[in-house]
Amino acid sequence: MTVFDYKKEEAIGTVYSVDTGTVIVSVSDVEHLRSLQVNHLVALRSSKVGQHLVGLIDKITRKTLGESIEEGSEEDMLEGITIIENVIRVTLIGTLIDVVGSTPNVFRRTLETVPEIDADCFVLEGERLTKFMKSISKSVQEGKHPLSLGTYTIDEDAEAWLDGNKFFQRHAVIVGSTGSGKSWAVARILEQVAELPNANAILFDIHGEYAPIQGDGIQHLRIAGPGDLNGLKNLDDGIVFLPYWLLTYEEMLALLLDRSDQNAPNQAMVFAREVTTAKRTKLEQDNKTAILANFTVDSPVPYVLDSVMERLTFLNEERVEGARSGTTKAGDFNGKLSRFIQRLDAKRKDRRLTFLFGASECSMEYDWMPALCTRLLASTRQQDNGGVKIIDFSEVPSDILPLIIGLVARIVFSVQQWTPKEKRHPIGLVCDEAHLYIPARTESSAVSEAAVHIFERIAKEGRKYGVGLVIVSQRPSEVNRTVLSQCNNYIAMRLTNADDQGVVRRLLPDSLGGFSDLLPILDVGEALVVGDSSMLPTRIRFAKPTTEPASATIEFWDEWSKEKVAESITDAVEYMRRQSKV
Ligand SMILES: Nc1ncnc2c1ncn2[C@@H]1O[C@H](COP(=O)(O)OP(=O)(O)OP(=O)(O)O)[C@@H](O)[C@H]1O
Ligand SMILES: [Mg+2]
Structure with missing residues (x-):
């Protein structure tokens, strides 16, 4: 049973012009035009027998009659000329084929044909719409991977x-x-x-x-x-x-480095070096020789943050031998890592970051x-x-x-x-x-x-x-x-x-x-x-x-109309302090 068994007299209009994907349909009867709505579906007879093009109405226009008639023109001069006054613009969205093999009513998202000028245009409504919607639902189901969302607004039964x-x-x-x-x-x-x-x-x-x-x-x-x-x-x-060891070098820096610090490049460089060393130490302990050959600072390999911290602190305070024997001078990174160490330490102690540092x-x-x-x-x-x-x-x-x-x-x-x-x-x-x-x-x-x-x-x-x-x-x-x-x-x-x-x-x-x-x-x-x-x-x-x-969504007015509300503020303040609801 085909869905689109339209009879010629059911047509609401005929195709006036065709563009790639859009069609202008002239509607002869104003009554028809009134019943149409934007976003409703229409079917157009295609140039191939047994096929209909399906489209969405995206514009309905009614031109005022008379404007296009030249002044002084005589009535009979216009005889035989139709003035397009009621038009709808339709966006074509697919083709319904009456039968493919033995399957009836197959909808495809392609436009293999375009309608011919003067082809009939029909509205898709009532029972036909239900049938059409069911037939497209069916094509999706036949794809065997249906994900059901709900129903169509234009047809709640489908x-x-x-x-x-x-x-x-x-x-x-x-x-x-x-x-x-x-x-x-x-x-x-x-x-x-x-x-x-x-x-x-x-x-x-x-x-x-x-x-x-x-x-x-x-x-x-x-x-x-x-x-x-x-x-x-x-x-x-x-x-x-x-x-923390899951983080890449860049991610770690995003968390720890203050890029506006003038020592930021030094801090980043030293940190990368020390993390690499710490990762290597861990890999050596675990005897992961294959990994040792290829790992980088970004490899997700556990390392001990404490040892990195110790090294950073050491470098930050380091004094090396001076030019004259018996004297010392500040090491290369002396004092340059302070801000970084502080930030790292603050993050480690931040209870909100338990999932990173409190594992x-x-x-x-x-x-x-x-x-x-x-x-x-x-x-x-x-x-x-x-x-x-x-x-x-x-x-x-x-x-x-x-x-x-x-x-x-x-x-x-x-x-x-x-x-x-x-x-x-x-x-x-x-x-x-x-x-x-x-x-x-x-x-x-x-x-x-x-x-x-x-x-x-x-x-x-x-x-x-x-x-x-x-x-x-x-x-x-x-x-x-x-x-x-x-x-x-x-x-x-x-x-x-x-x-x-x-x-x-x-x-x-x-x-x-x-x-x-x-x-x-x-x-x-x-x-x-x-x-x-x-x-x-x-x-x-x-x-x-x-x-x-x-x-x-909270019903403000109803809530405000209640006699009693639960005591919760003291608890909330406590949760806020604890940073936890448990
Ligand atoms: N399909 C639906 N049918 C009926 N009511 C609904 C439906 N979807 C949502 N609602 C109502 O709208 C309320 C808010 O929905 P939802 O929480 O999904 O909004 P949201 O878009 O996720 O909002 P936000 O962007 O603020 O997270 C729900 O509590 C429910 O009362
Ligand atoms: Mg939401």
Whole structure:
């Protein structure tokens, strides 16, 4: 049964002019014109029998009759000339083929033919629309990788599916103003990822709001906070330490070096030398001869920071023999390292940085890193816990958040790169609140530089190594452009800010310009979905996730109307002092 069984008299108009991808249709009857709406779908008879072109209405115009008639012209002179007065502009988006082989109603995103002048144009509504939507959902399902988002706004009976392969392969962005429903959408997507038997994804949870999401296939990890200083908890309890030795030289400097210090170049140089020495000592102790030959200052090899500290202090105070015997003079670095040593010492003692400097003995072992990486990278079947890893970064100080998330992303990407091709298992990185740690270049600092660099790399090269990004942000205009421009799937929820709308508009294919005018008027939970993974650019309504993230919008007025509120301020002050809620 074909969906597009239109009869000639159902046509609302005929094709007046054709351009690549856009068509102007002249609508004869004003009544028809009134019933049309921007972003509704139309079907056009194609030059091939059994095919229809499908398009989105992006403009409806009605010209005032009479203007184009020359003054003094006689009525009968106009006979036979139609003045185009009611026109719609249609952006073509695909072709519906009645039958391919034995499959009826196959929708393709290609335009193999264009409509001919005077071809009939029909509206897609009512039952036909439902059937059409179902048939495109079916084509995605037949691709066997359905990811269900919710329903189509224009047809609530038809379920909206995405192609799960393409969604992660070609990176995705989810944008929308605060409270528009991004976190819920993320929960909805991850829930389905977790149901797959060999799922593998990491969610960077900045506010700890995904804690309620539980279930098979989901595991919660937390970056250690000041409360974990006693070192009793570790990876087995889901507590992640990221000891300082995982940081590269550049990352360490971003954390420790004050570039405005006139001695900064000396400090950096001495530090690199001493770290290399300390790493070599550790490798020698562990008898890692193969590694000794090739390691660099950046290699993730444990070293003892105390010994580096001792050397720096020694050099900072060193006096060497003077020109005349019996005299001494200041060594090369005497006094030049003071500020660096102070900063390093302050960081080491900073309880908020427990995860870097307060790691227990075992995380100083050479064999500790594979354990960490297994936790991060293993899929559901490869480890006991879930393959969807929700990492809570809420206790990481915001000033170094980019550095730490960048570090995790870098470890994941590097391990993936070094895994032989045939053994590589794809992994998705979901970056909630991405504007915080993948900022636009103009706003970057030494701390975010490292994160921006690694995420740009993943955006550009991730596809080859099976690393997919999902960038989630309320401020797309503050997110790194290179990263955004590599994303090929867009889920745009309500966006009110003009700069942010502009960014989304530029990302969308040119032909869909008009579609983005909907951005400010979308409802909570509604989204425009465009890209590789969806058959059709559509407006959809996200279904609620089974368990909702703890990101509820607070009902101010209702709360203020309550008789009693819980006593919490004293506790909060104490937590703030302790820098921990536990
Ligand atoms: N699909 C949905 N259906 C119904 N209500 C929704 C839906 N999605 C979100 N909401 C409502 O909107 C609120 C905020 O959603 P959410 O936490 O996902 O916003 P957000 O876009 O992540 O905001 P932020 O950028 O501030 O993190 C939810 O608490 C919920 O009440
Ligand atoms: Mg959110």
